[in-house]
Amino acid sequence: MSEKAERPQEDEQISAPEPPRDLRLAGALVRTVLSSEQTLMSWIRTSVSLFTFGFSISKFFQFLAVKQDDTEFSTGPRRLGISLICVGILMLLLAMADHVRLIRYMRKQGLPADSGSYLPFGSAAAFLAIGLVALVSVYLKWGL
Amino acid sequence: MSEASISKERTAAEIVGALSALALVRTAFSSQRSLMSWMRTSVSLYTFGFSIAKFTDYLEQQAEDVELAAGNRELALVLMIMGILSIVLAVFEHSRRIRRMKQLGLPDVSRPYLPIVAAAALLVIGIATLVGIVDNWSG
Numbered sequence: 001m002s003e004k005a006e007r008p009q010e011d012e013q014i015s016a017p018e019p020p021r022d023l024r025l026a027g028a029l030v031r032t033v034l035s036s037e038q039t040l041m042s043w044i045r046t047s048v049s050l051f052t053f054g055f056s057i058s059k060f061f062q063f064l065a066v067k068q069d070d071t072e073f074s075t076g077p078r079r080l081g082i083s084l085i086c087v088g089i090l091m092l093l094l095a096m097a098d099h100v101r102l103i104r105y106m107r108k109q110g111l112p113a114d115s116g117s118y119l120p121f122g123s124a125a126a127f128l129a130i131g132l133v134a135l136v137s138v139y140l141k142w143g144l
Numbered sequence: 145m146s147e148a149s150i151s152k153e154r155t156a157a158e159i160v161g162a163l164s165a166l167a168l169v170r171t172a173f174s175s176q177r178s179l180m181s182w183m184r185t186s187v188s189l190y191t192f193g194f195s196i197a198k199f200t201d202y203l204e205q206q207a208e209d210v211e212l213a214a215g216n217r218e219l220a221l222v223l224m225i226m227g228i229l230s231i232v233l234a235v236f237e238h239s240r241r242i243r244r245m246k247q248l249g250l251p252d253v254s255r256p257y258l259p260i261v262a263a264a265a266l267l268v269i270g271i272a273t274l275v276g277i278v279d280n281w282s283g
Contacts, residue, residue, distance in 0.1 A: 025159055028166040035173040042177040046262070049184050053191045060195070064202050073205075076276055077198060083269050084187070091262045098255045105253045109162070 029111045036102045040120045043095035044127050050088030051127075054081035055134045062141060078138065085135045089128065096124050165251050172254040175241045179259045182234035183266055189227030190270045196220040197277045217281070224277070228270045235263045 058074070058081030065074035099121060103111070137143070154162070197220035242256045250256075 022159060025154075025162055025166075028163050032166045032169050032173075035170040039173045039177055039180075042180045046180045046184055050187060053187060057191060057195060061198060061202075064199075068202070068205065070205075073202070076280075077194075080191070080194060080269065080273055084191075084266075087262065087265045087269065091258070091265075094258055098258060101255075102253055 025110065026112055029106050029109060030115045033103060033106050033111060033115060036099055037117075037120045040095055040099045040124055043092055044120070044124050047088035047092040047131060048127055050084045050091075051131045051134045054084030054088070055138060057081045057084075058138045059143070081138050082135065085131060085138065089131045089135065092124055092128050092131065096121060096128075099124075165249060168245050168248060168250045169254045172242060172245055172250055172256045175238055175245075176256055176259045179234050179238040179263060182230060183259070183263050186227040186231035186234070186270065187266055189230065190224045190273060193220045193223030193227065194273050194277065196223070201280070220277070221274075224270065224274045228267065228274065231263055231267050231270065235260055235267075238263075 058078045061074040061077035065071055107113075196216060200216040200220070238256070239260060242250070
């Protein structure tokens with residue numbers, strides 16, 4: 001960070017015969033990719049909370065309905081659960097696509113090749129699979 | 145941001161321009177994360193409200209003569225309305241910030257509209273849930 005604070009005064013020197021290597025842009029690109037990763041992780045949290053809320057609500061009221069012998073009772077919670085899980089799945093997919101697109105764009109802008117990891121993308125894919133299982137489980141009324 | 149790669153020579157002005165654009169992209173991402181945080185808050189508010197409402201219905205069905213302590217349904221309504229209101233306000237805040245940043249030259253890569261779409265979907269679900277609960281009680 002101190003690098004960034006010192007450099008602005010040296011802007012005139014960039015066109016000097018032997019310019020110092022300017023790392024501000026590379027650093028800014030890496031920070032932007034990291035910011036995109038944090039955003040993808042935020043999407044993961046959002047989607048996972050949608051999955052868990054949707055799943056818990058529909059399963060809890062499915063349980064109560066089975067206990068009560070009233071299958072109509074759980075239709076509202078089940079519909080809410082299915083819509084929450086669907087929104088979570090859709091948004092996580094779109095967010096993953098956006099993240100990949102941003103990384104490609106940043107590579108064209110000169111992002112250092114060794115930066116950026118596939119960890120957030122991989123975990124997003126894993127949580128997407130969990131969300132799909134939750135959706136199928138709620139839809140087919142597995143268990144109970 | 146210019147299309148030139150950083151391996152090519154860039155003028156000082158081009159570098160400053162690229163740095164500003166990247167700073168705007170990061171700020172837009174930060175704003176998106178804030179909106180997503182609001183989405184999580186809002187969804188937990190209205191799903192808790194919904195669960196309280198439904199569970200109260202269940203308890204009253206179980207013991208028909210018993211009048212539950214007052215306040216359950218009011219709490220459920222307040223939670224759901226707060227959830228819906230907070231997501232609406234958060235979307236306004238986010239889109240205001242994004243408009244401002246567009247004026248300052250935010251590049252298109254940052255795609256700031258995905259969380260707005262998600263928030264709108266969650267808002268529709270929240271309103272449908274609230275209407276369903278109120279309709280159930282009045283009907």
